[in-house]
Amino acid sequence: xxxxxxxxxxxxxxxxxxxxxxxxxxxxxxxxxxxxxxxxxxxxxxxxxxxxxxxxxxxxxxxxxxxxxxxxxxxxxxxxxxxxxxxxxxxxxxxxxxxxxxxxxxxxxxxxxxxxxxxxxxxxxxxxxxxxxxxxxxxxxxxxxxxxxxxxxxxxxxxxxxxxxxxxxxxxxxxxxxxxxxxxxxxxxxxxxxxxxxxxxxxxxxxxxxxxxx
Amino acid sequence: xxxxxxxxxxxxxxxxxxxxxxxxxxxxxxxxxxxxxxxxxxxxxxxxxxxxxxxxxxxxxxxxxxxxxxxxxxxxxxxxxxxxxxxxxxxxxxxxxxxxxxxxxxxxxxxxxxxxxxxxxxxxxxxxxxxxxxxxxxxxxxxxxxxxxxxxxxxxxxxxxxxxxxxxxxxxxxxxxxxxxxxxxxxxxxxxxxxxxxxxxxxxxxxxxxxxxx
DNA sequence: TAGATTGTTAATCGATTAACAATC
DNA sequence: TAGATTGTTAATCGATTAACAATC
Numbered sequence: 500x501x502x503x504x505x506x507x508x509x510x511x512x513x514x515x516x517x518x519x520x521x522x523x524x525x526x527x528x529x530x531x532x533x534x535x536x537x538x539x540x541x542x543x544x545x546x547x548x549x550x551x552x553x554x555x556x557x558x559x560x561x562x563x564x565x566x567x568x569x570x571x572x573x574x575x576x577x578x579x580x581x582x583x584x585x586x587x588x589x590x591x592x593x594x595x596x597x598x599x600x601x602x603x604x605x606x607x608x609x610x611x612x613x614x615x616x617x618x619x620x621x622x623x624x625x626x627x628x629x630x631x632x633x634x635x636x637x638x639x640x641x642x643x644x645x646x647x648x649x650x651x652x653x654x655x656x657x658x659x660x661x662x663x664x665x666x667x668x669x670x671x672x673x674x675x676x677x678x679x680x681x682x683x684x685x686x687x688x689x690x691x692x693x694x695x696x697x698x699x700x701x702x703x704x705x706x707x708x709x710x711x712x713x
Numbered sequence: 714x715x716x717x718x719x720x721x722x723x724x725x726x727x728x729x730x731x732x733x734x735x736x737x738x739x740x741x742x743x744x745x746x747x748x749x750x751x752x753x754x755x756x757x758x759x760x761x762x763x764x765x766x767x768x769x770x771x772x773x774x775x776x777x778x779x780x781x782x783x784x785x786x787x788x789x790x791x792x793x794x795x796x797x798x799x800x801x802x803x804x805x806x807x808x809x810x811x812x813x814x815x816x817x818x819x820x821x822x823x824x825x826x827x828x829x830x831x832x833x834x835x836x837x838x839x840x841x842x843x844x845x846x847x848x849x850x851x852x853x854x855x856x857x858x859x860x861x862x863x864x865x866x867x868x869x870x871x872x873x874x875x876x877x878x879x880x881x882x883x884x885x886x887x888x889x890x891x892x893x894x895x896x897x898x899x900x901x902x903x904x905x906x907x908x909x910x911x912x913x914x915x916x917x918x919x920x921x922x923x924x925x926x927x
Numbered sequence: 928t929a930g931a932t933t934g935t936t937a938a939t940c941g942a943t944t945a946a947c948a949a950t951c
Numbered sequence: 952t953a954g955a956t957t958g959t960t961a962a963t964c965g966a967t968t969a970a971c972a973a974t975c
Contacts, residue, residue, distance in 0.1 A: 505967065508915075515914040519893060534932065543895065546932095547968050554934060562933035563975035588911075598812030599909070604893070608910050649913065650918055671917040675909070679733060679818065681756065689919040691912050695889070697811070697823050698905050699801075699863065700729040701722075702887040703794040705903040706862055707837040721942065748956065759946050760956095768958060776957035793937035 510552045514575055516542055517549065521572040534565035580610050588642060588671065590662045591653035592617040592625070592632045595677060600627055613645050618658075626639065635665065642669040649673055656680040663690075717783065724766045728789055730756055731763065735786040748779035795823050804854060804876045805867035806831040806839070806846045809891060813867065814841055827859050832872075842927075849879065856883040863887055870894040 520541055535546035553559055559574050560566040564682060576582040584588045587610050589596055599605070600612060616635040617623060625632045633641060650671040654662050661676035666674055676682055679697070684690055714789050734755055736745060749760035766816045767773055773788050774780040790796040801824050803810055813819070816825060830835060830849040839846045847855060864885035873892035880888055890896055893911070898904055 509966070511915045511918050512911070514918075515911045518914070520909065536932080545968060547773055547970090548966090550932095550934060551967080553888060560933055565932065578918070579914050580920055581914050584914075585917055585920070594815040595813040598808040601808040602909070603912075604910055608914070610910070610913050629934065633966070649916060671965060672921060673919050675912055675916060689916060691916055693907060693909065693912055694818070695907065696824070697726070697729045697733065698889055698907055699799075699819075699824050700732070700793050700795055700822070700949045701725045702863060702889060702903060702905055703799055704720075704725055704728075704792070705887050706794055706799070723942070750956080764958060765943080771952095772958065774957055775951060776949070777955050779956065784969095815928090909931060924940090 503531040504555065506555050510555060511579070513544055513548070513552050514579060516544065517552075518575045518579065518581075520570065521568060521575065525568055525572050530568060533566045533571070535570050537565070556619075584609050584611050585649055586611055586613045586645060586647035587649040587651060588612070588614045588616070588638070588645065588647040588666070588669075589653060590616045590635060590638070590666065591655075591658075591677075592619075592622050592627075593653060593655075596651075596653035597627060599651065600630065610649070612646055612651075614641055635662070638665050639669040642671075647671065650675070652676045652678055652682070655679055718769065718771050724769060725793070727758055727762070727766050728793060730758065730780060731766075732789045732793065732795075733785065737790065739782055744782060746779045747782050747785070749774075751779070754825045780850060798823050798825050799863055800825055800859060800861035801863040801865060802826070802830070802852070802859065802861040802880070802883075803865040803867060804830045804849060804852070804880065805865075805869075805872075805891075806833075806841070807867060807869075810865075810867035813865065813868065814844065819885050824863070826865075827861055828855055832922045849876070852879050853883040856885075864889070866890045866892055866896070867892050868892060 517538060520538070535549045538544065538549045539546040552661045556578050559571055573582065589599065589612055591676065592615050600615065605612065612630065615627065615630050615632050616638050617632050622632050623634050648671055650666040652659055652662055652666070652674055656678045659676065659680050660682050663674060663676070663682040663684060667684055667688055674682070674684065676690050676692045679694050681692070682690060715818045718853050723864050731752065734752070749763045752758065753760040770792050772784055787796065803813065806829050809828065814829065818825065825845065829841065829846050831846050832849045834845050837848050862885055864880040864887070866873055866876055866880070866888055870892045873890065874892050874896050877888060877890070877896040877898060881898055883901055888896070888898065890904050890906045893908050895906070896904060898918055
């Protein structure tokens with residue numbers, strides 16, 4: 500065990516990967532038990548790495564046997580706090596925001612979008628499923644009762660910082676930011692950025708040199 | 714300089730970040746020149762890190778002076794191969810795919826989506842802007858003339874592997890995968906995964922312990 | 928008991944950063 | 952010349968992985 504050591508970011512990302520994999524096999528329950536070597540085969544992540552990652556949180560396996568699939572699944576879900584519903588507020592009801600609203604997998608993974616905000620008067624009042632797009636001005640007020648602690652930011656870059664400030668003010672503790680800009684937040688608030696363009700840009704580097712011809 | 718050493722993945726990601734920042738300041742041309750210390754202030758990335766990152770590709774600055782903003786911008790764009798139009802094919806015309814099609818920033822960054830495919834007969838034939846959704850069966854044939862080398866995968870997880878195979882077969886060299894699954898590809902093909910759920914899951918870890926109350 | 932597999936320590940690897948001579 | 956800032960080397964830091972005693 501390893502408590503009080505800060506958990507490395509890559510460990511958390513891998514935990515999410517293990518969990519995703521466990522989710523896919525937990526239903527077809529041909530296998531009750533799984534070894535770190537199995538995990539390596541399935542995910543490509545080194546078996547020792549897997550054991551080390553878990554060691555930050557406790558001992559979940561049995562020497563000679565392996566790990567009980569269901570149990571491990573529950574443990575990791577618990578560690579990552581996705582074992583119960585997490586309420587999410589979204590700001591930005593553009594193309595991307597609306598697409599995310601329609602993304603059923605979110606709810607399946609316990610992330611429930613409980614409110615959507617925008618500043619465009621033409622959009623405010625629209626319904627989308629069982630949600631009504633609300634005025635961003637009312638974010639704080641409305642989240643007082645909703646108490647969502649996760650925010651999703653799908654506004655244009657120029658508006659991102661201001662909206663991030665509002666989210667923090669409304670009690671949001673972690674933010675998933677789709678705007679291509681680094682927002683500043685107070686200590687204690689965690690931001691992760693998702694940026695397609697950046698991903699595509701990294702990929703473009705790997706294109707072979709002969710660009711347009713061939 | 715550092716040629717022939719393999720460029721670390723984090724370096725490429727940071728290059729994309731520098732470029733994004735340079736893009737934002739290149740227009741307001743109050744500053745002609747920028748130092749690594751300026752970069753650190755703006756992006757949070759260590760100044761030595763910045764200089765080291767560039768050193769993999771050449772010498773772009775002048776001691777005592779710094780870097781010419783425009784020049785540096787051009788150099789990095791060139792390194793990342795985003796200095797000219799890159800054609801992109803997309804497979805999967807669901808919520809997410811259609812949202813990406815409407816994402817103007819893509820084109821602004823030289824990524825041109827030149828074709829969209831789906832396997833749903835109800836969708837095939839639809840128009841979206843100047844693109845018509847085409848039958849996935851025709852991917853290879855159509856890309857023979859389009860010669861896109863970047864693929865975007867926005868299909869459900871269960872279909873992702875098969876579609877990835879088709880993309881590779883059609884000459885795609887790099888894939889941006891939005892499906893929550895690790896697709897296997899031949900050596901030489903590069904895949905990057907974008908997975909909201911995974912990002913949200915990592916974020917959930919950082920939520921303070923008292924979950925639903927308060 | 929013999930075989931399998933864990934959890935953890937120690938060794939390795941790679942990435943980050945400080946320091947500084949070179950140079951504008 | 953003095954001050955600023957680069958490019959690169961060397962030191963530091965942290966993450967990955969191999970090895971193995973403990974244990975089912």
